């Protein structure tokens with residue numbers, strides 16, 4: 238089957254496919270980029286699969302890097318760009334539900350496509366723009382269906398993360414999960430426990446940032462994946478409330494965690510604990526907590542400019558978005574005007590420094606300086622004094 242015009246990233250890689258073919262092997266584009274191209278979505282990460290073995294690829298191209306040679310992947314540097322080229326392979330073993338114990342290089346494209354997770358991800362594209370579709374992936378793309386290749390149970394036993402990938406693709410593409418595939422997830426949800434938190438989190442966040450996250454999340458709960466995801470067991474019915482709220486699209490990971498903290502009515506320290514269990518980065522944890530705290534303030538309708546400032550002026554718009562999700566009424570126009578007027582974004586913007594205070598007040602360095610600076614900062618934020626060195630100097634002296 239012939240597809241629409243190839244995107245630039247594929248076109249640029251065509252000479253690579255040609256080189257491999259001229260050496261007597263097959264080569265195709267495979268994976269997510271083929272799926273996204275057929276759907277008319279922007280593509281990223283062009284993956285090339287070939288019948289040539291890694292050593293053979295290294296003979297064809299002068300400049301190569303052994304990126305994941307034991308799994309058959311060689312990076313080829315060609316015409317100023319780099320391409321990941323992976324030998325067709327079958328996988329077996331999977332004692333740990335994560336990684337195959339054995340990878341076997343094969344010459345058949347069909348064998349390679351057979352080991353992949355979903356039919357929509359098991360399509361190949363040749364250099365003429367023709368699609369090779371051995372498992373009715375095109376039909377499933379047309380019908381908006383996520384269907385495991387072959388027996389769903391086996392695919393999830395090979396890599397339990399694929400269950401999270403199913404709900405992630407459901408959310409990103411707004412597709413449905415085919416019945417047998419869905420049943421296999423429900424039966425095998427417990428295998429998610431075997432997966433490293435970081436991998437589960439990556440799929441979870443991709444799911445939450447997708448356009449149809451409420452559908453993906455509803456299945457994450459109904460398949461009971463949530464019972465085997467970190468720190469979410471027992472929270473299913475509370476979390477389910479998120480699926481019935483105003484449909485907004487999450488803008489970032491921080492907002493997702495803040496929303497989860499809010500719906501579960503967690504305290505700051507409980508949310509902090511949950512974020513540690515999910516091993517989120519320190520920065521994400523810090524910002525998620527700030528947004529969460531700002532949301533709580535808005536929900537209580539009790540807050541001061543100083544409190545908002547301390548939780549990060551840059552977090553204001555994102556918190557407003559969450560107010561839409563939770564139907565929290567705030568006077569946006571009034572608030573944004575107040576926030577715009579705050580003359581500084583952080584203590585770094587103050588026109589006076591600790592060293593200045595030491596000289597002006599003739600005091601020794603120590604915690605006292607910090608306290609005075611904090612007061613100055615608050616006064617600037619509350620517009621009791623303007624952020625100008627001379628004014629701050631007289632302000633500090635008159636408040637001694």
Ligand SMILES: Nc1ccn([C@@H]2O[C@H](COP(=O)(O)OP(=O)(O)OP(=O)(O)O)[C@@H](O)[C@H]2O)c(=O)n1
Nearest residue numbers: 268269270282352353354355358359396398399
């Ligand atoms: N657990 C997995 C992960 C990946 N794949 C296969 O490897 C391809 C590339 O995987 P990856 O880059 O992780 O995901 P994409 O499907 O490309 O999706 P995206 O780039 O949008 O994350 C997939 O399309 C699929 O064919 C698989 O079968 N099982």
